[in-house]
Amino acid sequence: MNSVESVCVAGLVAIVQIGAVLVGGPLLLGVMRKVRSRLEGRRGAPIHQPLLDLRKLITKQRLRPFEASWVFGFGPVILVATVAAVAAISPLATTRPPLGQSSDFFAIIFVLLLGSVFLALGALDTGTPFGGMGSSRAMTVGALAEPALLVAILAMSIPAHTSNLPALVRIGLAHPVVIASPARLLALGSFLVVILAESGRLPVDNPSTHLELTMIHEAMVLEYAGPDLGLTMLGESMRLVLLLGLLVNLLVPWGVADRPGALAFVIGLVALVGKVLLAGVAIAVFEVFSAKLRLFRLPELLAGGFILAVLGAVTAVVSR
Amino acid sequence: MTESLTRTELLLIERPSRAVVDVGADELVEAAALLLSSGFRLALVAGHDDDDATLRIVYLFVGGPPDQRFELHVRISRLEPRIASLAHLSFPAGRFERELRDLFGIEPVGHPQPRPLVLHQHWPAAWHPMRKDAETQPPMNPDAKPYPFVAVEGPGIYEIPVGPVHAGVIEPGHFRFWVVGETIVKMKARLWFTHKGVERLFEGRDLESALHLSERISGDSAVGHSLAFCMAVEEALGIAVAPRTAELRAILLELERLYNHVADVGALCNDAGFGLANAHALTLRERLLRLNEQVTGHRLARGGVQYGGAVLRSLPTLNDLREIGQRFHEIVNLARSNTIVMDRFTGTGVLSATQAREIGVLGVAARASGLARDARYSHPFVQSPDTFMMACADAGDVLARFQVRCDEVDASLDMLADYVSRTGALSVVSFEHTGESTHHGTGIVEGWRGAVVHRVEFDAAATLSRVKIVDPSFLTWPALAVALADTIVPDFPLVNKSFNLSYAGNDL
Numbered sequence: 001m002n003s004v005e006s007v008c009v010a011g012l013v014a015i016v017q018i019g020a021v022l023v024g025g026p027l028l029l030g031v032m033r034k035v036r037s038r039l040e041g042r043r044g045a046p047i048h049q050p051l052l053d054l055r056k057l058i059t060k061q062r063l064r065p066f067e068a069s070w071v072f073g074f075g076p077v078i079l080v081a082t083v084a085a086v087a088a089i090s091p092l093a094t095t096r097p098p099l100g101q102s103s104d105f106f107a108i109i110f111v112l113l114l115g116s117v118f119l120a121l122g123a124l125d126t127g128t129p130f131g132g133m134g135s136s137r138a139m140t141v142g143a144l145a146e147p148a149l150l151v152a153i154l155a156m157s158i159p160a161h162t163s164n165l166p167a168l169v170r171i172g173l174a175h176p177v178v179i180a181s182p183a184r185l186l187a188l189g190s191f192l193v194v195i196l197a198e199s200g201r202l203p204v205d206n207p208s209t210h211l212e213l214t215m216i217h218e219a220m221v222l223e224y225a226g227p228d229l230g231l232t233m234l235g236e237s238m239r240l241v242l243l244l245g246l247l248v249n250l251l252v253p254w255g256v257a258d259r260p261g262a263l264a265f266v267i268g269l270v271a272l273v274g275k276v277l278l279a280g281v282a283i284a285v286f287e288v289f290s291a292k293l294r295l296f297r298l299p300e301l302l303a304g305g306f307i308l309a310v311l312g313a314v315t316a317v318v319s320r
Numbered sequence: 321m322t323e324s325l326t327r328t329e330l331l332l333i334e335r336p337s338r339a340v341v342d343v344g345a346d347e348l349v350e351a352a353a354l355l356l357s358s359g360f361r362l363a364l365v366a367g368h369d370d371d372d373a374t375l376r377i378v379y380l381f382v383g384g385p386p387d388q389r390f391e392l393h394v395r396i397s398r399l400e401p402r403i404a405s406l407a408h409l410s411f412p413a414g415r416f417e418r419e420l421r422d423l424f425g426i427e428p429v430g431h432p433q434p435r436p437l438v439l440h441q442h443w444p445a446a447w448h449p450m451r452k453d454a455e456t457q458p459p460m461n462p463d464a465k466p467y468p469f470v471a472v473e474g475p476g477i478y479e480i481p482v483g484p485v486h487a488g489v490i491e492p493g494h495f496r497f498w499v500v501g502e503t504i505v506k507m508k509a510r511l512w513f514t515h516k517g518v519e520r521l522f523e524g525r526d527l528e529s530a531l532h533l534s535e536r537i538s539g540d541s542a543v544g545h546s547l548a549f550c551m552a553v554e555e556a557l558g559i560a561v562a563p564r565t566a567e568l569r570a571i572l573l574e575l576e577r578l579y580n581h582v583a584d585v586g587a588l589c590n591d592a593g594f595g596l597a598n599a600h601a602l603t604l605r606e607r608l609l610r611l612n613e614q615v616t617g618h619r620l621a622r623g624g625v626q627y628g629g630a631v632l633r634s635l636p637t638l639n640d641l642r643e644i645g646q647r648f649h650e651i652v653n654l655a656r657s658n659t660i661v662m663d664r665f666t667g668t669g670v671l672s673a674t675q676a677r678e679i680g681v682l683g684v685a686a687r688a689s690g691l692a693r694d695a696r697y698s699h700p701f702v703q704s705p706d707t708f709m710m711a712c713a714d715a716g717d718v719l720a721r722f723q724v725r726c727d728e729v730d731a732s733l734d735m736l737a738d739y740v741s742r743t744g745a746l747s748v749v750s751f752e753h754t755g756e757s758t759h760h761g762t763g764i765v766e767g768w769r770g771a772v773v774h775r776v777e778f779d780a781a782a783t784l785s786r787v788k789i790v791d792p793s794f795l796t797w798p799a800l801a802v803a804l805a806d807t808i809v810p811d812f813p814l815v816n817k818s819f820n821l822s823y824a825g826n827d828l
Binding site for chain 1: 481502593
């Protein structure tokens with residue numbers, strides 16, 4: 001395989017992975033809403049409703065607060081761009097994504113964080129109380145969730161001697177015992193808590209509320225309208241799919257393409273869709289029977305996630 | 321001691337069911353203090369623009385059981401519209417006086433908060449819409465200053481303005497929060513964005529359309545308001561209703577309580593992020609609305625209450641009631657078994673019994689704070705079943721208000737089962753003029769939010785000359801701000817929903 005060919009293949013893989021996350025995000029949201037509706041005894045909107053919403057929002061007029069600066073418009077773009085960039089180099093359908101050697105777990109988490117930070121800045125930029133309130137809450141949740149995530153990654157990296165994501169997935173594939181190790185399981189439990197918190201799902205935030213005073217994430221993006229709002233929604237749903245994709249590949253890597261070849265890649269993609277769908281449905285089912293925690297109880301939940309991560313790291317060190 | 325004070329004292333000994341005492345402006349405070357200290361509640365204060373020389377103010381004090389309603393009438397000169405304030409005796413009196421000040425231009429002397437209540441700043445200051453000579457469309461004051469909020473200042477305190485336009489489909493109200501971190505230091509509610517002049521709309525209206533209007537004062541309290549209005553008119557015209565009528569009306573009143581309480585229980589769960597319980601509660605509410613339609617022909621049970629009677633098409637069956645009870649218990653158990661929901665409810669938005677008593681809170685909120693206030697008990701119009709127990713709780717938090725609603729649904733179902741099993745006609749309308757027409761009357765009904773009070777007056781030509789409406793929300797709204805102290809901002813919607821006060825009933 002010459003170098004031109006390999007670059008083309010890498011580009012194709014990146015495009016397909018980005019496309020999967022791009023379309024998968026809104027669709028997963030639709031599936032989760034549908035599951036909730038059905039379990040609550042309602043009929044619910046069609047699964048592709050978020051895509052229709054997106055089309056509606058994108059075609060609307062761009063409307064921005066009078067005194068908002070460039071930061072405001074930058075937020076949604078950065079969010080979508082960072083998620084797309086990470087989606088390209090992450091081991092989603094294959095363990096050999098383009099630029100796989102730079103796909104470091106620590107690095108991509110911080111790249112993803114860039115989107116959140118810009119959204120928070122954009123919310124502050126409008127000068128409205130809700131923007132300030134929302135970003136303050138989101139940053140509080142973030143500040144509590146990030147340490148847990150970092151320690152969780154550490155716990156997974158110690159036995160593998162690497163924090164390279166594709167390598168972590170490959171090790172799981174080659175030595176399933178590693179996945180069953182307490183270090184990996186505890187760390188992934190912690191990772192799940194962080195995913196719920198960061199993507200504004202119950203019990204941390206209620207994605208379906210209209211009560212502006214209780215919102216965390218929604219309060220932050222309250223001033224966005226039209227295409228900006230569409231991008232924000234798209235970016236958020238893409239991030240959920242991406243994080244779930246990483247979670248399932250670290251937990252059940254089977255199916256992911258470990259060798260070059262179109263067939264393996266397609267199988268990997270189908271497996272990814274199936275696994276993420278299952279994870280999304282599981283979260284939706286959990287949400288039906290859950291409720292929103294009191295804001296001041298959130299530290300307890302996230303501290304729980306942190307403890308899991310620390311335990312994971314300790315077992316990883318001890319069992320070396 | 322003056323004559324009118326002696327008469328007030330005599331009332332407290334004789335305890336008649338109805339009494340009117342004309343008191344001089346200088347004796348009002350003493351007479352009111354006497355009644356308030358004897359356990360009476362100031363239920364209503366109504367201004368009257370009688371003639372070119374005088375304004376009259378009616379203070380309605382109620383107590384019971386047995387049902388007692390005493391009125392103090394004070395006449396003051398139109399040229400010097402002042403009245404001694406009762407605000408230092410009773411908080412509700414202070415609210416009524418501020419309303420009187422706006423609508424009639426009567427100055428309460430010695431009032432601690434001599435500020436507008438009903439009319440917003442852009443209304444002209446000298447315009448008092450309930451005066452007979454008031455223009456219907458006065459020139460607005462374009463230079464009005466913004467509402468002078470008493471700002472809380474200090475390090476780290478910030479303001480959150482919410483409304484009057486909200487994210488959900490609800491009525492307009494502006495809430496201003498002063499917050500440290502997430503803890504509410506102070507909340508101020510600005511209402512009366514939908515002041516419609518309902519009381520004035522009643523004046524001179526024929527009785528038929530007046531009844532229709534009363535059903536539309538607050539959409540979710542069609543029965544409560546129309547029944548209170550109807551009973552006030554009947555008392556004024558000396559119409560006695562048949563006992564069967566009272567049972568039919570009680571059926572309508574409890575049906576209204578049911579659908580609203582069920583919706584509230586679901587909405588409370590929804591505000592805690594527990595949509596599952598709300599979805600089921602909404603299904604049950606829909607079933608109750610359809611039951612209303614079967615019973616009265618209208619989903620909100622309009623048209624059932626008539627002068628001199630009640631017109632029903634059918635009665636709920638015992639089987640219906642049993643099934644509704646079962647479904648409701650399933651929903652309540654679902655909510656109770658969710659620890660997060662219970663954690664959100666417990667200890668949130670506490671209103672103590674002392675605070676509730678001083679503010680003059682009514683209905684569900686009062687009973688949840690341990691005050692045994694229920695017009696079905698103190699001002700009954702129907703023989704309640706022997707098993708009737710007032711649902712009460714002590715804690716005064718969101719959970720207590722949730723619990724009181726759950727218990728009241730059970731109590732209402734029991735009452736309905738009792739009423740529908742008594743035999744009698746489906747509709748009764750009879751005008752039996754027993755008493756003499758007194759030209760004025762009061763109606764007190766325990767609507768689902770609390771005691772709804774109407775007072776009507778007819779002039780010599782037997783047309784409606786004045787209708788005064790007091791929705792329980794008017795007296796209970798100030799309690800929301802008090803209950804919010806030290807609550808966190810994200811819990812506000814939950815606390816607000818647990819009170820679930822009416823904007824329409826308050827704004828009138």
